[in-house]
Amino acid sequence: MVAIDALSADVAPPAQSPASAVWRRFRRHRLGLAGLWITVLLYVATIFVEILSPQAPDAYSTRYAYYPPQAIHLFRDGRFEPHVLGYKVQFDYASGTRSFVADPRAVVPLGLWVKGDEYRWLGLIPANRHLLGPVDPRQRVFFAGADRLGRDVLSRTIYAARVSMTIGLAGVALSLVLGVAIGGISGYAGGMTDQVIQRFIEFLQSLPSIPLWIGFAAAIPKDTPPLQTYFLISLVLSMLGWTGLARVVRGRFLAMKEEEFIKAAKLDGCSTMRILFRHMLPCFYSHIIAVITLAIPAMILAETSLSFLGIGLKAPVISWGVLLQEIQNIRSMYTAPWLFLPGAVVVFAVLALNFLGDGLRDAADPHGS
Structure with missing residues (x-):
């Protein structure tokens, strides 16, 4: 009985998979975990932009030009009745300016899951229900104000998230394919192939990115x-985004190709592609995920900068x-300082993605705690 107990005490606990070990370390990174949940919420919101937006993004009326935000x-009268107050316009003929003053009599009741502007969810399913909006679909509310054409800034910002957040994913996906393929070939082949690829990467990295983007966008x-422009801008953003990942993959492959299990795979007759993508690449999936997570905010900022300058979307x-x-x-x-709302959302989204990327990078570090 004593021998059996001693034998069971010597049995080692089951080994954790690399993914489990990374997740265990990542859960202790509070900012990374917060970034994960915020990022998930942002991408879920891109699926339901039509429902989350109080109005259609192209609905306009010059009557509401530069309409201030309406507080909820x-x-x-002592009852729970969510509403906003409308504004009445006052003109100062001496200075030629106008101002908006809240009108207590212009009460706009609010409701959940109300009827409003018609849309096609994901471009497919016709509907007219909105998560939050005025009970009377003929009325308009502007929770974040209106622009120069009287369009709802909040609705347009929510709709813009679908393009800006997904263009980062599209650009990073292209960069991932190029970076892993070219970096893997460079590190595994070595010799002259490695030298040529590395000099080409150094040439691309030496080019000034903004003028190059301007040249591609101007072409x-x-x-x-618009849809083709979207994919072309994604291609432009990925043209230079793959070089950093290619360097990382190349360094890992150089270190791994002399390992015993790689030599065994060669002796077993495995093809080069099988060795690269079945035996070597899975060894640092977590590190690649961390790298591309940090690359997404860079893509978002690049698209925002190009579009702001008028050479992007x-x-x-x-x-x-x-x-x-x-x-x-x-x-x-x-x-109309509320027009800065898209810029504030960009900062919020980029910070969340950076926190997530930092957390994943720290968790993927084999020397981490």
């Missing part, structure tokens, strides 16, 4: 349909960079 009031014809496509074009003049910045 939960109680009215896109102005009459290109253009209307009628709605992205955060396109929306920020509204604040390119001093008058808009002074009279």
